[in-house]
């Protein structure tokens with residue numbers, strides 16, 4: 001499907017002209033397509049056919065309630081990494097019974113709340129965490145459903161900040177240590193062993209590291225079986241890359257099929273984040289000034305690194321597209337830079353575009369790790385988010401106000417004591 005496409009030289013989000021949205025909701029703005037989110041999710045769901053499976057959307061990719069609600073209505077599960085994310089899922093109509101809880105440092109309070117709400121499974125990431133989950137479950141006189149996150153030591157060939165499956169990364173336990181942990185868990189009155197889990201990184205564009213990890217995990221599962229430890233699911237993580245530029249990506253149907261060919265009757269849990277929301281969102285910003293005549297030409301835009309951090313954090317690429325063709329524009333090779341007082345404040349570099357002051361520029365595929373990574377740096381209110389479905393559209397998060405920036409702050413009065 002073509003969610004964001006040109007019609008009469010103007011960019012549309014589904015059936016709505018992006019310029020109309022900008023005029024109505026202001027700039028800068030995140031715009032999401034409901035149709036694209038639904039079709040991305042369904043592609044995963046359908047690839048599994050009748051095989052028992054649970055798609056646990058990784059909430060951290062985009063945790064807006066409007067996004068979560070669309071997925072909850074489809075029957076999605078969720079991969080959460082904090083209690084805040086779990087409460088969001090519930091507020092959006094999602095079921096705790098379909099949530100897996102990942103992350104290297106679950107606090108006692110988080111474990112307790114997750115147990116009370118009845119999540120599907122804890123993805124336990126260390127021996128110390130296993131002890132803590134067990135002790136909280138004991139305190140509540142219950143049994144905690146667990147899976148152990150193993151670190152399969154495979155190179156996912158991605159940006160070092162988002163590679164998670166190498167033994168030097170902080171995630172999971174080494175495969176060689178997992179056996180002892182499983183034995184311990186199996187003997188506990190307060191732990192229920194449900195599965196095995198791994199997640200090797202993000203924005204992965206080749207299938208071989210996934211298959212390598214799967215094979216290592218299945219080997220461990222059969223070792224465990226020989227020891228009398230059975231499990232009902234394997235959680236193969238997320239990490240499927242999307243095309244930001246001209247990357248080739250993984251064929252989802254083929255990947256899932258090759259997983260199903262190997263797992264027997266184990267339920268499969270998949271935790272895609274980026275692949276569900278990445279191409280379903282754009283970030284649109286307006287040209288404030290054009291600055292030419294030096295070594296570089298700058299289009300100074302009203303969006304900045306605090307709104308969309310991926311380019312400055314990971315050196316990520318987003319396609320930059322003029323929302324409308326402007327015959328009065330200047331054709332040049334532009335760096336798109338924001339108002340923040342750092343040289344790292346850029347959203348794109350060396351882009352050939354025809355631009356004039358006031359033009360809107362869309363940064364494409366900004367639906368994942370976009371708004372969620374935004375901050376108030378330079379005392380900039382965070383931007384609004386809009387959902388589009390066909391010709392309908394509505395705010396799913398209103399723009400912050402300047403007043404809201406310091407509502408939690410106060411002046412320290414040194415004379416009180």
Ligand SMILES: *Cc1c(COP(=O)(O)O)cnc(C)c1O
Pocket residue numbers: 058060061079102103199201202203237238239240271272273274275368
């Ligand atoms: C971030 C994360 C995901 C999602 O990764 P994507 O690359 O967005 O698919 C899945 N599982 C875990 C444990 C994660 O930390």
